[in-house]
C-alpha cells in the first residue's frame with residue numbers, strides 16, 4: 001500500500017454490545033488517525049460511536065458526518081459528497097480514517113455510499129473492510145432460534161415501503177427476516193395473523209442495548225409500536241427434526 005495516502009477503513013461495530021466488536025475492529029480503531037461516523041439528530045457522533053467510545057483512547061479526531069435520513073437522491077448525493085470531502089482531506093495527507101457503522105458495514109450501511117463516493121473522486125485511496133455482527137444474527141441469538149438449518153432458504157426484506165415483497169418472501173423462503181419493520185408493523189401483524197404465523201414470528205428491539213426487548217411471539221402485540229431499531233423474524237415452514245424451544249429472557 002502507498003503510505004503517502006491514508007486508508008479508508010469500513011469498520012463494523014455490531015448492533016449494540018461493545019463486546020460484540022471484533023479484535024480486528026479494535027486494532028483498526030486503536031491505530032486510525034481519525035474516526036468517522038454518522039451523526040445523530042442533534043449533530044453529535046451517533047449510535048456507532050456510542051458502541052465503541054470506551055475503546056477510543058487518546059485525542060482522536062472524531063468526524064460526525066451528516067448522513068440525512070431521507071429518500072431524495074439529490075440530498076443524499078450532496079451529503080455523501082460533503083462527507084467524502086471531509087474524509088479525503090485526511091486521507092490525502094496520509095491519515096487513516098476508520099468509518100464506523102453499527103452492525104456490519106456491508107449490510108444496509110451508509111458506508112457503501114461513502115466508499116463509492118471516495119473511490120469515484122480519488123481511486124488511489126485504499127479502502128478496506130472489517131466485517132462484524134449484523135443485526136439478523138444478533139436477533140437470532142436473542143430469540144434463541146437458528147436463522148437457518150439444513151437446506152433452508154432465508155429471505156431478508158426491508159419492510160419500510162410495503163408488504164408485497166413480504167408476501168412473496170413468505171411463499172418462497174423458510175425463514176424471513178423483516179428489517180426496518182417499524183412503520184408497517186401493524187400491517188405485518190395483520191398479514192401474519194391471516195397466515196396463522198403470529199406464534200412463529202419473533203420481534204426484537206434495541207439488540208445489545210440495555211433497553212433490548214425480545215418477544216418470542218407476536219400474538220398479543222396487535223397495537224404495539226416498535227422503535228426504528230427493531231426487526232421481525234418469521235419461520236414460515238416447520239423446522240426439520242422439530243423446533244428448538246429454549247426459554248427466552250423474562251421481560
Ligand SMILES: C[S@@+](CC[C@H](N)C(=O)[O-])C[C@H]1O[C@@H](n2cnc3c(N)ncnc32)[C@H](O)[C@@H]1O
Pocket residue numbers: 015016101102103104105107108109133134135136178179180181204205206207208228229230231
Ligand atoms: C439501516 S439498517 C442497518 C443494518 C446494520 N448495518 C446491520 O448490519 O445490522 C437499520 C435496520 O437494521 C435493524 N437493526 C440494526 N440494529 C439493530 C438493533 N440494535 N436492534 C434491532 N434492530 C436493529 C433494524 O431493522 C433497523 O431498522
